Structures are given as structure tokens and as C-alpha cells.
Amino acid sequence: MDDPFTEPADTREAILGAAFRALCEHGYADLTIKRIGEAFEKSPSLVYHHYDGKDGLLVDLLEYLLERFETAVSEDAFDLPPRARLDAYVAAMTDPGGVDDEYAPDGRFLVAMVELRAQAATDEAYREHFDRSDRVFRRFLERSVREAAAEPVANAETSPERNDDVDPAAVAATLQTLATGAMLRWATTTDREWTVAVREEASRYLSRTLPAVDPDA
Amino acid sequence: MDDPFTEPADTREAILGAAFRALCEHGYADLTIKRIGEAFEKSPSLVYHHYDGKDGLLVDLLEYLLERFETAVSEDAFDLPPRARLDAYVAAMTDPGGVDDEYAPDGRFLVAMVELRAQAATDEAYREHFDRSDRVFRRFLERSVREAAAEPVANAETSPERNDDVDPAAVAATLQTLATGAMLRWATTTDREWTVAVREEASRYLSRTLPAVDPDA
Structure with a gap:
């Protein structure tokens, strides 16, 4: 899967991109908000500002990826x-x-x-x-x-x-x-x-x- | 699934039975060696004596259940x-x-x-x-x-x-x-x-x- 976050449109997408990269690198068990902050290109404190914990962030990541799939289906992207x-x-x-x-x-x-x-x-x-x-x-x-x-x-x-x-x-x-x-x-x-x-x-x-x-x- | 450990033949089976009951009760994430010891009818210290940690014990439980299935198959128990x-x-x-x-x-x-x-x-x-x-x-x-x-x-x-x-x-x-x-x-x-x-x-x-x-x- 290509990184779906190469051009994040806003802070949420940038944080989700960092979570995606950190998840692929460390796996779920070893993932921490700190590691997501380290994969984030801006200030790690922004991650803490937006999310209380890693599970809330990961569920938001899952929802984001699912919405992308739904958009692709609705736009007949599967040609x-x-x-x-x-x-x-x-x-x-x-x-x-x-x-x-x-x-x-x-x-x-x-x-x-x-x-x-x-x-x-x-x-x-x-x-x-x-x-x-x-x-x-x-x-x-x-x-x-x-x-x-x-x-x-x-x-x-x-x-x-x-x-x-x-x-x-x-x-x-x-x-x-x-x-x-x-x-x-x-x-x-x-x-x-x-x-x-x-x-x-x-x-x-x-x-x-x-x-x-x-x-x- | 019925409790396959109603009549344990030895200490190992008795410990595995306790692990099976504790696993069903607490789930994997909340399972601890301490909780397995609590589900054990003899001294909890026997559990520590036989196993270093919960994962070693659980893998042994999985192997035991798989061996039971293999024995049942080899004895044509599936009539x-x-x-x-x-x-x-x-x-x-x-x-x-x-x-x-x-x-x-x-x-x-x-x-x-x-x-x-x-x-x-x-x-x-x-x-x-x-x-x-x-x-x-x-x-x-x-x-x-x-x-x-x-x-x-x-x-x-x-x-x-x-x-x-x-x-x-x-x-x-x-x-x-x-x-x-x-x-x-x-x-x-x-x-x-x-x-x-x-x-x-x-x-x-x-x-x-x-x-x-x-x-x-």
C-alpha cells in the first residue's frame, strides 16, 4: 500500500499520516503516542493536542482510510x-x-x-x-x-x-x-x-x- | 466448548485447566499468571514453578488442545x-x-x-x-x-x-x-x-x- 498521506490537506491528515507510518514501522503493540509524535514532521505536541491516546487516533485513522475507500467506490475509481x-x-x-x-x-x-x-x-x-x-x-x-x-x-x-x-x-x-x-x-x-x-x-x-x-x- | 479439563491427569493438565478457565473469564489482554493461579485449585505457586510467564503457558495450552484434536482424529472420534x-x-x-x-x-x-x-x-x-x-x-x-x-x-x-x-x-x-x-x-x-x-x-x-x-x- 502506498503511503496515502503524501500530501496531507490539514493537520488531521498530517497526524494520521504519522500514525500510519509509525504503525507500519512498530506494529500495534509497540506503538505509542510518543512514537507517532516522532514520525510527525511538525511539533509532537500537536498530536497530544488532537488525540487523548493511541487507540482514539488509530480508530480515526481506520475511519479515514475507510472514507477514502468509500469515495473511490462512489467515484467509480475501480475502472x-x-x-x-x-x-x-x-x-x-x-x-x-x-x-x-x-x-x-x-x-x-x-x-x-x-x-x-x-x-x-x-x-x-x-x-x-x-x-x-x-x-x-x-x-x-x-x-x-x-x-x-x-x-x-x-x-x-x-x-x-x-x-x-x-x-x-x-x-x-x-x-x-x-x-x-x-x-x-x-x-x-x-x-x-x-x-x-x-x-x-x-x-x-x-x-x-x-x-x-x-x-x- | 465444554471444559476439557474436568478430570486432569496430572499437575500440567490441572494448570492448563486453570489457564483455560481464566482465559475464558478474563480474555487474553487481562490475563495474568496471578489470575491463572487464582483459578488453580492447588497452590498458585505451583503455576510459577512450572511456567515462566503467561505466554509460555498459553502456547502449552494451545499445544495440548491441538494434541487432543489429533488424538480424536486418529481414533476416528468423528463418527x-x-x-x-x-x-x-x-x-x-x-x-x-x-x-x-x-x-x-x-x-x-x-x-x-x-x-x-x-x-x-x-x-x-x-x-x-x-x-x-x-x-x-x-x-x-x-x-x-x-x-x-x-x-x-x-x-x-x-x-x-x-x-x-x-x-x-x-x-x-x-x-x-x-x-x-x-x-x-x-x-x-x-x-x-x-x-x-x-x-x-x-x-x-x-x-x-x-x-x-x-x-x-
């Missing part, structure tokens, strides 16, 4: 046909560090995201954020599945499996849960064999559920 | 046909608290497991455990998928999708990643709508990939 959008989602979930895409988080950020998400097990503010975040991604996926299901089939005669009983909400929930699991496995295990297996099987699943469209249709 | 075994796995992943099964972890234990797994993002001992744990569950799932794929199809003429190109390793990796994601979502969000959607879609996926067998075959 891909719906099925290709889903393929890209599957590719990113199984190779989070290898995708050359602004929205594909790199390894250290992904590890930090897992640490932050684990806070939601016991912290209400994080939990509210991840409930909201899951809803935003669900809507994005559900819309993509619905659009892909509405497209004409490449070859209706040889694709008998394509049918009208695709349940966009169920397909979206499954892809989202699979991606959440891939994120957790990626951040907490050394083995990487499963990533190839999951990518292949998820692609097979998508091809059965939402066969590719006829480009000439 | 179900392979396809029903996979259905039970899918049911348990989307309703971890509602399954009346010794191996279905209840809510508090599940939350604690997510907290412990998050430690593996930065702690080598936890990471080694979860690498090993993922391998054990992968082998269990892969064997179940292979056995289910080898069974005769209920009605070969009306089940044209059943074929020999089922990749047991890929199906197992996908189910395992889905279950890992369900565990993380379950522990870190309040929404439960996705559980029904994922169960339905995962069942549909299993039925397509591994159609039910003919009971009379």
Missing part, C-alpha cells in the same frame, strides 16, 4: 468490469503484498490491521469501526456480484451452470469472509502454500457461479 | 461419513456457540483464540503453533474432501457437475481459510447476518463440488 473487479479482489486477498495496486495493503500494514481488528474483540470503538467497515465492503462486493450476474453469459449452451439463482448477498458474504480469513492467516503463519490453493479454488468458484461474459455481446 | 464431516465443519464455523459439540468452541473461548492468534503476528512461539495447527486441520479437511470425492454419486445422470477434477488440497485450503475468516468476523463484529449467508453459500459450494452420495450404493 474494471464487475467480474474482473471480483477477480482482482480474490487476487489481492491471496497475495496482499504482491499486487501493484494502491488499495492492496502491503505486509506490514496488513499485520497491523490484524492487530487492530483483534482489539475489536474487546474494545467497543474498534468493534463499531469494523462493523461499519464490513458493511462498506459487503455493499461493494454485493453490487459487483449483482452486476456480474446480470451480464450475458459467454456461451449459454456450454455454460449450463449459469442460472438465475445466484444470491449476491451470499456470494459477497462468502468472498468477504474468505478474504478476512486470508488476511488473518497471512499475518499469523509462515506457510504460504495455501495462498495458491485458495486463489485457484476461489477462481474456480467464481467461474462456476458467475461465468465470464461474452465480450462481443 | 461421520466424510461429506457429513465437512457439513458439520461448515455449520460449526458459522455458529460457533450454537453447536452442541465438544469440539465447537463457545463464544468466549473463540474470542480468546482470536486474541492468541493475533499474537502470532509478532510472536514466534505463537506463530510456530498456528503454523502447526493449520497443518493439522488442513490434513483433516484434505482427507475428508478426498474421501468424499471418492464416494459414488447419488445420481450420476442428473449430477453432471461431479467430476474427477476436484482438488482436495484446494478445497480444504478454501474451507479452512473461510473458517478462519468466520472466526475473526465472529469475534470482532456485532453483525451476525453474514453467518446465515455464508452457511448457505458454503453448503451450495459443497453440494456442487462434492454432491451427496447415494445411500443405497
Whole structure:
């Protein structure tokens, strides 16, 4: 993931940028407001002035990143046909560090995201954020599945499996849960064999559920 | 999950039982060796005598629970046909608290497991455990998928999708990643709508990939 804070528009964005860099460098457990202040280009005291503690700052960072994603979706920044959008989602979930895409988080950020998400097990503010975040991604996926299901089939005669009983909400929930699991496995295990297996099987699943469209249709 | 330590065979099991109860009661972040000692029926000093800190004790607890699972698998304690075994796995992943099964972890234990797994993002001992744990569950799932794929199809003429190109390793990796994601979502969000959607879609996926067998075959 590229640093989304290269040109901060205001003090909040500059502080969130410092928090983002410090989080990627130190990880959640070793992160302190002091370290965020050290990553901040202006006076560290400004950080204390705006935020009471690291968790309030980190939840604000998560909200900011989610709003950026929502803006990108609403502005159709994902300039891909719906099925290709889903393929890209599957590719990113199984190779989070290898995708050359602004929205594909790199390894250290992904590890930090897992640490932050684990806070939601016991912290209400994080939990509210991840409930909201899951809803935003669900809507994005559900819309993509619905659009892909509405497209004409490449070859209706040889694709008998394509049918009208695709349940966009169920397909979206499954892809989202699979991606959440891939994120957790990626951040907490050394083995990487499963990533190839999951990518292949998820692609097979998508091809059965939402066969590719006829480009000439 | 029932308390697996009702009849501890030795001091180690008695200490691990205390750690299990204290972990479910306090969660990872608020757990201390002192609190484990308080949940221990004998002298708390025995806990300090056997373990240097809470993380060493918790990794030993995880290993103990994993060994129990391995023993159950090797003794064919899962007395179900392979396809029903996979259905039970899918049911348990989307309703971890509602399954009346010794191996279905209840809510508090599940939350604690997510907290412990998050430690593996930065702690080598936890990471080694979860690498090993993922391998054990992968082998269990892969064997179940292979056995289910080898069974005769209920009605070969009306089940044209059943074929020999089922990749047991890929199906197992996908189910395992889905279950890992369900565990993380379950522990870190309040929404439960996705559980029904994922169960339905995962069942549909299993039925397509591994159609039910003919009971009379």
C-alpha cells in the first residue's frame, strides 16, 4: 500500500499520516503516542493536542482510510468490469503484498490491521469501526456480484451452470469472509502454500457461479 | 466448548485447566499468571514453578488442545461419513456457540483464540503453533474432501457437475481459510447476518463440488 498521506490537506491528515507510518514501522503493540509524535514532521505536541491516546487516533485513522475507500467506490475509481473487479479482489486477498495496486495493503500494514481488528474483540470503538467497515465492503462486493450476474453469459449452451439463482448477498458474504480469513492467516503463519490453493479454488468458484461474459455481446 | 479439563491427569493438565478457565473469564489482554493461579485449585505457586510467564503457558495450552484434536482424529472420534464431516465443519464455523459439540468452541473461548492468534503476528512461539495447527486441520479437511470425492454419486445422470477434477488440497485450503475468516468476523463484529449467508453459500459450494452420495450404493 502506498503511503496515502503524501500530501496531507490539514493537520488531521498530517497526524494520521504519522500514525500510519509509525504503525507500519512498530506494529500495534509497540506503538505509542510518543512514537507517532516522532514520525510527525511538525511539533509532537500537536498530536497530544488532537488525540487523548493511541487507540482514539488509530480508530480515526481506520475511519479515514475507510472514507477514502468509500469515495473511490462512489467515484467509480475501480475502472474494471464487475467480474474482473471480483477477480482482482480474490487476487489481492491471496497475495496482499504482491499486487501493484494502491488499495492492496502491503505486509506490514496488513499485520497491523490484524492487530487492530483483534482489539475489536474487546474494545467497543474498534468493534463499531469494523462493523461499519464490513458493511462498506459487503455493499461493494454485493453490487459487483449483482452486476456480474446480470451480464450475458459467454456461451449459454456450454455454460449450463449459469442460472438465475445466484444470491449476491451470499456470494459477497462468502468472498468477504474468505478474504478476512486470508488476511488473518497471512499475518499469523509462515506457510504460504495455501495462498495458491485458495486463489485457484476461489477462481474456480467464481467461474462456476458467475461465468465470464461474452465480450462481443 | 465444554471444559476439557474436568478430570486432569496430572499437575500440567490441572494448570492448563486453570489457564483455560481464566482465559475464558478474563480474555487474553487481562490475563495474568496471578489470575491463572487464582483459578488453580492447588497452590498458585505451583503455576510459577512450572511456567515462566503467561505466554509460555498459553502456547502449552494451545499445544495440548491441538494434541487432543489429533488424538480424536486418529481414533476416528468423528463418527461421520466424510461429506457429513465437512457439513458439520461448515455449520460449526458459522455458529460457533450454537453447536452442541465438544469440539465447537463457545463464544468466549473463540474470542480468546482470536486474541492468541493475533499474537502470532509478532510472536514466534505463537506463530510456530498456528503454523502447526493449520497443518493439522488442513490434513483433516484434505482427507475428508478426498474421501468424499471418492464416494459414488447419488445420481450420476442428473449430477453432471461431479467430476474427477476436484482438488482436495484446494478445497480444504478454501474451507479452512473461510473458517478462519468466520472466526475473526465472529469475534470482532456485532453483525451476525453474514453467518446465515455464508452457511448457505458454503453448503451450495459443497453440494456442487462434492454432491451427496447415494445411500443405497
